[in-house]
Amino acid sequence: MTQDDAAAPAQQAPRRQSLFRLPTPVKRVFDRFPLVTYEENELPLRSTVRDSGNVLHVFTTVEEARTGRPSYNPGCLRWQAYLRFAGIDFRTVASSNHASPSGILPFLMPAVASPTGQRQAIPSNKMKKWASTHGARSVREPSDMRYEAYMSLLENSIRKAWLYQLYLLPANATLVHKLYVAPCSSNPLVQSSISYNLRLAAETELAKSSYSGTIAEEEIFSGAEDAFAALNSLLGSAEWIFEVPSMLDAALFAYTHLILEEGMAWGDNKLGEMLGKHSALVVHRDRVLSDYF
Amino acid sequence: MLQLHILGPAFDLPSIDAECNAAVALLRLHFGDDNDSWELHISHDHTIAVPLLKNDSQTLAHGYNATARCMADLPSPIAHPPPSADATALTSFIQTHGPSLMAINLYVSASNYTSTTRPAFTRILPWHENYILPPHRRAVARKQTEHLGIQSIDVDNVHEDMSHRPQGFEGVGKQDGGFETQAKGRARLLLGGGKATLRGLLQKSEYAARFKLNALAENFFEPLSEILGNGDHFLGSEQAREVDCLAYGYLGLMLFPKVEQDWLAQTVRTKYPNLLRFTERMHKALGLSTSVEGIMAHQSGSKPRTIDAKPASLPWRSSPQPSIVNTVTTIATELVHQIPYLGRSPQVITTTSSRTPLWRQYFQPLFLTTLASLALGGYYAIATGLLVWPHGERVQIFGRKRLSDYGDLGAAISGISLMGVQARRTGGGGIGVKEHVRVEENPRDVGVVIE
Numbered sequence: 001m002t003q004d005d006a007a008a009p010a011q012q013a014p015r016r017q018s019l020f021r022l023p024t025p026v027k028r029v030f031d032r033f034p035l036v037t038y039e040e041n042e043l044p045l046r047s048t049v050r051d052s053g054n055v056l057h058v059f060t061t062v063e064e065a066r067t068g069r070p071s072y073n074p075g076c077l078r079w080q081a082y083l084r085f086a087g088i089d090f091r092t093v094a095s096s097n098h099a100s101p102s103g104i105l106p107f108l109m110p111a112v113a114s115p116t117g118q119r120q121a122i123p124s125n126k127m128k129k130w131a132s133t134h135g136a137r138s139v140r141e142p143s144d145m146r147y148e149a150y151m152s153l154l155e156n157s158i159r160k161a162w163l164y165q166l167y168l169l170p171a172n173a174t175l176v177h178k179l180y181v182a183p184c185s186s187n188p189l190v191q192s193s194i195s196y197n198l199r200l201a202a203e204t205e206l207a208k209s210s211y212s213g214t215i216a217e218e219e220i221f222s223g224a225e226d227a228f229a230a231l232n233s234l235l236g237s238a239e240w241i242f243e244v245p246s247m248l249d250a251a252l253f254a255y256t257h258l259i260l261e262e263g264m265a266w267g268d269n270k271l272g273e274m275l276g277k278h279s280a281l282v283v284h285r286d287r288v289l290s291d292y293f
Numbered sequence: 294m295l296q297l298h299i300l301g302p303a304f305d306l307p308s309i310d311a312e313c314n315a316a317v318a319l320l321r322l323h324f325g326d327d328n329d330s331w332e333l334h335i336s337h338d339h340t341i342a343v344p345l346l347k348n349d350s351q352t353l354a355h356g357y358n359a360t361a362r363c364m365a366d367l368p369s370p371i372a373h374p375p376p377s378a379d380a381t382a383l384t385s386f387i388q389t390h391g392p393s394l395m396a397i398n399l400y401v402s403a404s405n406y407t408s409t410t411r412p413a414f415t416r417i418l419p420w421h422e423n424y425i426l427p428p429h430r431r432a433v434a435r436k437q438t439e440h441l442g443i444q445s446i447d448v449d450n451v452h453e454d455m456s457h458r459p460q461g462f463e464g465v466g467k468q469d470g471g472f473e474t475q476a477k478g479r480a481r482l483l484l485g486g487g488k489a490t491l492r493g494l495l496q497k498s499e500y501a502a503r504f505k506l507n508a509l510a511e512n513f514f515e516p517l518s519e520i521l522g523n524g525d526h527f528l529g530s531e532q533a534r535e536v537d538c539l540a541y542g543y544l545g546l547m548l549f550p551k552v553e554q555d556w557l558a559q560t561v562r563t564k565y566p567n568l569l570r571f572t573e574r575m576h577k578a579l580g581l582s583t584s585v586e587g588i589m590a591h592q593s594g595s596k597p598r599t600i601d602a603k604p605a606s607l608p609w610r611s612s613p614q615p616s617i618v619n620t621v622t623t624i625a626t627e628l629v630h631q632i633p634y635l636g637r638s639p640q641v642i643t644t645t646s647s648r649t650p651l652w653r654q655y656f657q658p659l660f661l662t663t664l665a666s667l668a669l670g671g672y673y674a675i676a677t678g679l680l681v682w683p684h685g686e687r688v689q690i691f692g693r694k695r696l697s698d699y700g701d702l703g704a705a706i707s708g709i710s711l712m713g714v715q716a717r718r719t720g721g722g723g724i725g726v727k728e729h730v731r732v733e734e735n736p737r738d739v740g741v742v743i744e
Contacts, residue, residue: 153385
């Protein structure tokens, strides 16, 4: 009450007589309550907001994510390599499609200045723009007109052969199970449903390109062979395909690394036999692996 | 004798399919003017991959890429060096982006499809295929382009000039709402909302689709035009090569058809005239001009009706008319494929024997067969009485309370009680007379059967 009396002459407007005003004795109690205010608890150790840093969510295993090893999915691995080319510091974390805002991996959670700041996830289609603004080195697309043509080699022929080899060859079914099915669930019914859906999606994707809906295995692998030969001859003995590291190198590394990697334990690796004949591509993959990973 | 099976001719081109055109150009390039070493056949089957290269009865190649590889292996009078890395990349580029553009132009856009593509198909297909093949191709075309997000082109609003439209007029194909749209407009004015900003106008679906289409076309034509430059052929070569044939195949089908919404042809004509010149040059040099009427008349064996049907310069051969059995089987198979679960799954052609177990290979038919047999067996069992649906007494008698009405147990008890009555009646017969207890038959068969 004494405080109010002291404040009243300083006030210009009269105090409103409100129904919700506390009666004075109660107010006196509450002026001295709470007696002690504790400071905030720290966030738990596992909370991601603790670590300020860029986090890239990819398909990987927990051990590999801790050491920053390449992901086993070519779509994620190409972005991982691209961000490394751009000199961006990040760590990877094992994740799944459901965590992504756009529904596909990879996506990036960028670092924020304060731990309470809002983090906006960056899906893969916006990652290039983000990397160009935040990267230490700029990874620009070469102005050569053939860049688009060679990029289409990877997107078209090699991707189709990869899909066919991984999902449609029965010898590689255990590999698909280990990589994509087992981490999702341990219930055998759910697992068989997931693997069926994966195979069906791969078949639909491959059959989409022809009007008759047929998938010819020989055709797909011959196309991949021609694509590898073309990339090999373009690369020659140079360090990068178009002099500076670009998305094309990252995408090429993504496929060649996963085809040649021993840890993948392929059942039937036709693409690996093809790739072994093209030494320039193998050298390119070894160099990128040793320099950036 | 090499036979090339393609879809029929259209739009002054040898075929209505882009890769078939490219294959015809390739063979013409390979054989020159020699029309006796190869034959051109028209095929109607939508389940095989056209163009199809056959050697009498053995299939050599499915699809354009395999055909090109096959032709490269054949001995030829003109020596062709193997395709360079740049040529391979360019081929792949054309085959990645070309089909979507062509699909949008001819199949996805509703007005183009109904006004141009469908009549062109009618002229070359037998009557039953006309209901099967074009819708199938259209469905595939839509699946190929749905990731581009331009469904709004299905409604024909792309070419509308919106600046002079009267109030309440939304566009061709959209009915004027009349009173309601005008009332809505006035209400919006009253409520103070809805300033027509530029961004809002540009984000409307028709403009967004138009911008996307322009971007797509530019992505495809710009690199092509640059690589062609001012030369006669791609990648600066003196003679036409395989990549030129493929480019001719796709460009021809984008430029030659006279469609209602020809934003694609106009883009090429205004911005990339060298591509137009290239296409026309290839068309004339290889002599691929085809009169549809003449060819179809030749197929059916009658004389062409119009006088100006040019003599065909390509070695067309007439294929036999499909028999009635063939027609019926095609129609039946297609009807079966329309059933949702049974409907076709992508065929995988492998040269190596598939190592999947038999039950997994034929999973769908086996599953459906087991279901159907279980259902039939169940019906049969219930119908003949093998399996009985649990039900109560056949005859329900209400109001009568005799012991024998209460089922088997009641009958047994009533029999015993009756026996007791009989024993009392016979009275002092000899002790030791044994009576056989006979349980009264349950009067189940008497009376109305109520089930």
